[in-house]
Amino acid sequence: MKLIHIIPLVSLATAVYAAPQSFDFKDPKGVNNAVFNLDAPLESVNGSASGITGTVSFDPENPAATTGKIIVAAESMTVPNPMQKEHLHSANWLDVAKYPEITFEAKSLANVKTDGNVTTADVTGTFTLHGVSKDITVPVKLTYLKDKLNARVPSLQGDLLVIRANFSINREDFDIQKGKFEDKVSPTINLTLSIAGASVK
Amino acid sequence: MRKILQVLALLIVLAAAVTWAATGANRGWTKTSVPVKTLDQVTGIEGITYQKKFLPGVDFLGAAFAGAVLLAGASFLFRKPSNQQPLTEKQT
Numbered sequence: 061m062k063l064i065h066i067i068p069l070v071s072l073a074t075a076v077y078a079a080p081q082s083f084d085f086k087d088p089k090g091v092n093n094a095v096f097n098l099d100a101p102l103e104s105v106n107g108s109a110s111g112i113t114g115t116v117s118f119d120p121e122n123p124a125a126t127t128g129k130i131i132v133a134a135e136s137m138t139v140p141n142p143m144q145k146e147h148l149h150s151a152n153w154l155d156v157a158k159y160p161e162i163t164f165e166a167k168s169l170a171n172v173k174t175d176g177n178v179t180t181a182d183v184t185g186t187f188t189l190h191g192v193s194k195d196i197t198v199p200v201k202l203t204y205l206k207d208k209l210n211a212r213v214p215s216l217q218g219d220l221l222v223i224r225a226n227f228s229i230n231r232e233d234f235d236i237q238k239g240k241f242e243d244k245v246s247p248t249i250n251l252t253l254s255i256a257g258a259s260v261k
Numbered sequence: 262m263r264k265i266l267q268v269l270a271l272l273i274v275l276a277a278a279v280t281w282a283a284t285g286a287n288r289g290w291t292k293t294s295v296p297v298k299t300l301d302q303v304t305g306i307e308g309i310t311y312q313k314k315f316l317p318g319v320d321f322l323g324a325a326f327a328g329a330v331l332l333a334g335a336s337f338l339f340r341k342p343s344n345q346q347p348l349t350e351k352q353t
Contacts, residue, residue: 090308102289103288108309138294140295141292143290212301256303
């Protein structure tokens with residue numbers, strides 16, 4: 061075989077090997093969660109959402125090229141106080157009937173640092189909440205767990221990608237009770253995302 | 262009737278206070294579920310599930326006290342039992 065024939069084959073093999081993997085974030089074990097926290101005078105409002113789906117394209121050889129979209133079902137947001145939950149879901153606050161999804165679509169990564177299987181980066185993307193979309197930058201930690209899917213789901217072979225992010229948004233930027241109830245509920249919402257996605261082989 | 266309502270008001274306050282204290286004296290709002298965290302050994306993610314549990318808060322205490330005050334207040338709408346002895350006519 062001539063060298064001229066080998067070069068395209070090697071390139072193709074390298075391209076296939078280095079192709080980004082698609083990770084599905086619909087978690088069969090149901091541990092993926094987004095925690096939210098707002099300060100309030102008597103007691104801070106603490107809750108979580110579990111209805112998380114989405115896909116992320118991640119290349120362990122080139123984490124800087126990561127893209128993807130994470131979707132949180134607004135209906136899945138829960139707080140331990142039933143009245144607070146009712147208010148949270150109501151038309152006055154999140155209006156989950158009208159805006160059923162909260163999404164973050166990653167567009168670009170900056171300050172990418174990789175140490176072993178852990179990558180940290182500042183991800184810029186579009187965050188959509190309450191029907192309002194804004195570009196925000198979020199510090200994210202990506203942990204690539206090669207061949208670990210089997211340890212979690214014995215019937216499947218593949219890799220896992222764990223994403224952790226901790227950031228704050230202002231509810232007024234997303235037209236949620238703008239300028240109202242600031243003495244009762246803080247305008248700042250602290251969000252913590254802990255999710256794992258699977259890439260089946 | 263007056264006495265019954267006042268005793269009932271006292272019982273409500275006591276029952277609410279005992280329930281509140283016995284369930285951990287929660288100084289926040291009443292909760293009907295509590296978050297339970299479970300660690301996923303593979304990913305290290307702490308999953309959150311909610312377990313149904315009634316945890317009375319300060320609003321529960323407030324509602325009980327308000328109810329007791331209403332009952333005690335309502336008790337004053339009833340006449341105080343008369344202390345007068347029945348008149349006995351002396352026949353001479």
